[in-house]
Amino acid sequence: MAGYxxxxxGLDLSEESSQVLERAAQIAADSGAQMSLAHIIEPLTFAYGGDIPMDLSEVQEQLQTQAKxxxxxxxxxxxxxxxxxxxxLGQPATEIHRLAEEAGCDLIVIGSHGRHGLALLLGSTANGVLHGAGCDVLAVRVQPANQ
Structure with a gap:
């Protein structure tokens, strides 16, 4: 099988992100592939749906600056x-799909926290990326940083 x-x-920039990055870097080194990194920030208006009567644009800008x-x-x-x-800025699975397609990626690497029960029913970025990607997807099972 040819490499990538x-x-x-796709990184969530948590402490566990280093596990995902290490695995992707290993695959890239083995394949001679180039890597791109992406972090998707959901707009605060998605999370709060306009329920908070205040301008969140400054907070959103700070989040983007810190993420960059x-x-x-x-x-x-x-x-x-x-x-x-x-x-x-956008919906994580949708934006990861878009970035991968625009860059002609043949592999998307993301982290998976392995949630069960209600957390799984409420949705998972990894699941959203997997279903709808136009290329291979590797979900790296991350371990909590304190283990």
């Missing part, structure tokens, strides 16, 4: 150039 050429790594800095640090450790670092 273009890998998109965290992603930049993660990318620097693997020499991933700025043009392959994406912080996007």
């Amino acid at each position: 050429n273009n890998i998109l790594v 800095e965290q992603l930049r640090k993660a990318a620097a450790s693997l020499n991933i150039p700025p043009e392959r670092q994406h912080v996007v």
